[in-house]
Amino acid sequence: MNCPFQFGRAITDEFFTDRHEESQRLLGNFQNGINTILISPRRWGKTSLVKKVASSVETNELKVIYIDVFPCREPDDFFQLFAETILRHALPKWQQRLQAIGEFLTQIAPRINVSPDPINEFSIGLDLNKDEKSPIEILNLPEQLATRLNCNFVICIDEFQQIGEFKDSLNFQKLLRTVWQHHTRTSYCLFGSQKHLMQHLFTDKSLPFYKFGDVMYLNKIATEEWVNFIVSRFQNTAKKIIPEQAQTICQTVENHSSYVQQLAWLVWSYTTTVVTSEIMENAIADLVAQNSPLFEELTSSLTAPQLRFLKAIIAGEEKLTTQFAIEKYKLNTSANVVAIKKALIKRDIIEVDNNRLIFTDPVLALWLAQK
Ligand SMILES: Nc1ncnc2c1ncn2[C@@H]1O[C@H](COP(=O)(O)OP(=O)(O)O)[C@@H](O)[C@H]1O
Ligand SMILES: [Mg+2]
Numbered sequence: 001m002n003c004p005f006q007f008g009r010a011i012t013d014e015f016f017t018d019r020h021e022e023s024q025r026l027l028g029n030f031q032n033g034i035n036t037i038l039i040s041p042r043r044w045g046k047t048s049l050v051k052k053v054a055s056s057v058e059t060n061e062l063k064v065i066y067i068d069v070f071p072c073r074e075p076d077d078f079f080q081l082f083a084e085t086i087l088r089h090a091l092p093k094w095q096q097r098l099q100a101i102g103e104f105l106t107q108i109a110p111r112i113n114v115s116p117d118p119i120n121e122f123s124i125g126l127d128l129n130k131d132e133k134s135p136i137e138i139l140n141l142p143e144q145l146a147t148r149l150n151c152n153f154v155i156c157i158d159e160f161q162q163i164g165e166f167k168d169s170l171n172f173q174k175l176l177r178t179v180w181q182h183h184t185r186t187s188y189c190l191f192g193s194q195k196h197l198m199q200h201l202f203t204d205k206s207l208p209f210y211k212f213g214d215v216m217y218l219n220k221i222a223t224e225e226w227v228n229f230i231v232s233r234f235q236n237t238a239k240k241i242i243p244e245q246a247q248t249i250c251q252t253v254e255n256h257s258s259y260v261q262q263l264a265w266l267v268w269s270y271t272t273t274v275v276t277s278e279i280m281e282n283a284i285a286d287l288v289a290q291n292s293p294l295f296e297e298l299t300s301s302l303t304a305p306q307l308r309f310l311k312a313i314i315a316g317e318e319k320l321t322t323q324f325a326i327e328k329y330k331l332n333t334s335a336n337v338v339a340i341k342k343a344l345i346k347r348d349i350i351e352v353d354n355n356r357l358i359f360t361d362p363v364l365a366l367w368l369a370q371k
Contacts, residue, residue, distance in 0.1 A: 004233035005265035007258045010047040018225040019049055026053045030154045035213025038191035039198040041360050043258035044218055046191045050156050062152050065089045070159040075172045083126050083138045090145045097124050104144045107134040139179040146185035153186045161192035164201050177208040195351050220255040230264050241275040254362040263287050288367050295367045309340045313357050314369050
């Protein structure tokens with residue numbers, strides 16, 4: 001029997017639930033050429049949402065191109081990936097791509113590889129030279145192609161926070177913004193995790209991407225939606241879970257999208273016909289156990305005060321700079337509390353959500369609470 005839950009990668013179709021409002025808003029932005037910035041912690045569902053909307057909006061007149069810049073470490077990696085992806089997706093034939101390179105990327109030498117794939121006999125790479133003009137030509141490529149093909153493009157760039165880590169990132173950002181702001185046929189959907197990085201890039205008045213587009217913060221999927229989803233996924237596969245148990249799945253992992261699906265999958269796979277409380281307990285214990293090597297490694301690199309700070313959050317301590325909390329959790333001084341918080345946010349272990357500190361990974365909180 002096929003598993004009715006999926007996690008660990010972008011999902012579509014029957015695995016996708018909810019996000020009606022966000023889908024509508026994103027769809028509207030794509031259709032109207034409005035730039036979008038989409039922000040949420042990791043594995044809440046950004047990539048899934050963008051891919052779903054992208055597949056529903058594609059026509060001959062509106063083409064969506066998806067680029068994941070996670071592997072990029074410096075601007076040259078970005079330019080290379082950007083140009084190659086756009087050529088590949090905008091132009092089906094390699095002859096057209098070669099022609100476009102000659103016409104629009106005048107400073108760049110194409111590198112042609114014979115590919116084992118019989119449909120695309122050749123793959124085309126690009127040799128960037130350090131010429132000033134080539135980045136600008138590359139950034140203008142979608143706009144040039146859109147004019148040529150008489151269509152509009154939406155360029156979706158995933159893991160965009162990565163560019164904040166480039167050396168000399170500020171100049172790179174300035175260049176992107178300067179070129180892209182003149183585009184009329186191409187709009188951009190820039191999305192990524194690590195809220196502190198993304199928020200900084202797009203809401204800091206002194207940075208180039210300030211007010212670049214519609215900033216969307218993706219929220220968690222509500223418990224009610226999840227419960228309906230889980231119950232019906234069990235039903236469709238002739239197994240039974242009651243709403244209270246589905247609710248426990250959500251609560252355990254604080255509605256974290258990927259973990260809800262992972263825990264639901266564990267519960268489902270342990271169940272023959274009806275979910276029992278023993279199955280629920282085992283599944284939760286196994287979810288924590290499966291992740292524990294990772295958590296061991298992560299926490300071994302934290303200082304003792306940082307760990308005590310995390311324990312304080314788990315205990316529900318709201319005001320960590322008070323004398324009471326500082327003494328109780330041995331956090332030294334309030335300046336130290338501020339420094340710890342900053343360091344843990346920078347390492348993406350905690351983040352601020354609706355004015356509250358939360359664990360980026362709710363299962364890490366479960367694991368720590370048990371220790
Ligand atoms: N709309 C959704 N409905 C159901 N599950 C989802 C949804 N969005 C995300 N998920 C779950 O979360 C996981 C991670 O989603 P993904 O889109 O890769 O997140 P992100 O891009 O924010 O890191 C998916 O594999 C899936 O298990
Ligand atoms: Mg993603």
